[in-house]
Amino acid sequence: MIGIVVSRADPASVHIGDHLLELTDWERVVDDARSDSEGGGTVHRTPGFELRSLDDLHLDLEGVADVFAAPEFVVFASKHAGDTGPLLTAHHTGNFGPAEHGGADGELATACPNAQARVLNALREHAPSGYDVGMEGTHHGPSDVGAPSMFVELGSGETEWDDPDGARAVARAILDLRGIGPYRDRQVVGFGGGHYVPRFGRVVRETDWAVGHIGVDWALDAMGDPSENRDVLRQAFERSGATRALVEGDRPTLTDAIDDLGYRVVTETWLRETAGVSLDLVAQVECAIGSVDAGLRFGDRAHEAGKAINGITTVSLPAALLAEAEGIDAAATRAAVERRTIAFDTDHGGSRLAGEVVLRETDDLAEIVDAFADVLDEEYETVERRDDALIARETAFDPTAARDAGVSEGPAFGRLADGEAVTVDGRTIEPETVHERRERRFPLDEDNDTPRTEGER
Structure with a gap:
């Protein structure tokens, strides 16, 4: 069950709540165990959701998960305030530094990266004309919700808070979370960048990685020296269900502190290249051939393989044949390798095949050579395949x-x-x-490749 929090002190929240109640059938029940101002009184339930209204502003609602019956995660339907024009947005909460707007100093709420990724997709799907959709870095309270949580917001001023189309879009996006869990098997923590985190939004939009807590530039400045605030950094990972971080900008002190905590800093290229590939297989292949950042790329058979494989084969492609095929048709040559390998090495920033490949079976090499022969056939009158x-x-x-x-x-x-x-x-x-x-x-013999x-x- 997903808990939905509506704040009566927030006009946009009330407006979104009204549309939530209009969009589907709800059962009305009465909770006499707590006051109406604290989420009791009339409670609305529909399969997968429970909606409760409280008097206080969201950012002051510490421990609010307790008003629900063990929610998987909590969604705060909220306004967004700023000079950003019509905007639908989502973010996690907490404070990397001092708590100036709710929550506690240096305390982060438990994030729900998978749910946030899904709601951002839904906001893009339902956004009215003229509205942008984005995500924000971690900021403000509450920092102790009692369950994974996120804010889903309608902004950025009174015109939008009163806009029925905008409120309805947010309500529809929240309802699209039915059946969605808070986590997936791959989420990353973000550090650096501006408040509206376009890079991390791009990762969520274009890969299968979700993003948990994001300490943007101003939040990291507020936190101070990373080496002296390792507990806050550890929270960012633990409360995002993440073991990897994407860091924007050159931050050696931060990356050293992350390394010391036992977490791994990865690049956006790494996140893109590992999308759809088992992380067990990624680790196995990086050990066999080198890192993604050094040029490793994954072929189609990595996406078919599932988890780590026993007995992968690493071979070098015939260098002269590879060079000739690339010179004739580089795109077709690369496609031939991509279709038939688990992984392959590249150089020149990933633009050119380096020759080393990881195969599921040694017979796959013969298929690659046959494909190279087809490429050579574009240039030569005849191409004859012999054993050697x-x-x-x-x-x-x-x-x-x-x-x-x-x-x-x-x-x-x-x-x-x-x-x-x-x-x-x-x-x-x-x-x-x-x-x-x-x-x-x-x-075809790499020992006699001239x-x-x-x-x-």
Whole structure:
């Protein structure tokens, strides 16, 4: 069950609450165990949700989960105030530093990253025209809710707080949380950046990683020296269900403190590349071939493999064959590797294949070589697959032979190169006399990988 908190001191909260009650059927029950001002009195229940109204502002409602019957998480339907125009937003609560707006100094509430990711998607789906959707860094109280929690907000001024379309969008997004749990198997803590955290919003929007607590620039400044506030940092991880952090900007003191606590700082590239891949498999492959940040990328078979695999095979692709295929069609060559590998190494910032690959079975290497042969077939007349090599054959124009035959560079030279006979000083020069039959051998044995070219006219 998800607990929904409506504050009577917040006009936007009341407005959102009214739309929640209109959008679905609710059972009205009476709770005589507590006063109406403290969430008792009339209580509304519908499958998956319980809605209670309280007199106090949300940020002062410490321990409010106790008014519900063991909620999975709590949603505060709230206003957002700021100079940001029409905005629908969500965030977690707590204070990295002094508590200036509710909660306690250096105390963070328990986050619900999976639910926040889902509600942000729902806000984008339901947002009225003219509204932006975003997430915010962790700020204000309460810091001890008693269950995982988040604020879902309608902003950013009185016009929007009274807007029925905006309030209805927030209400619909909250109801879309039915059946959603507070956590998933991958969430990350964020540090750095501005209050409206576009980078972390992008991670939530474009990967399968959720984001828990976010200590933005001003919050980290308020916290002070990370090495002296490790307890706050530890809370950020523990209360987000996270073991990894994404840090925006150069913050060596912070990253050192995170490392000392036993957590791992990762990059946005790492989060993107590991999306959809078992984290057990990620760890196994990084040990075998190197880190994502050093160039490791995951192939399609990593997404099919599930958890870590017994007996993965790491091999090097035939270097000369790889270089030739990339030179002919780099995109097709990379696609051939991506489709048939668990992982592969890259260089030049991930733009070029480095040659080392992780395979599920050794037979997969033969499939890659066959795909490379198809790429070479775009350039060569024939490509023959042998056990130890690919043999590529072509008939190529020999400029030196053309000059020796008396053909100067110019239009006739070009026509001859294109396979057309030309006449020079009354003599007909046939194209086959200035074309050479060439054969290139690309070894498949990595110990004997030097290509050999042979030719005859």
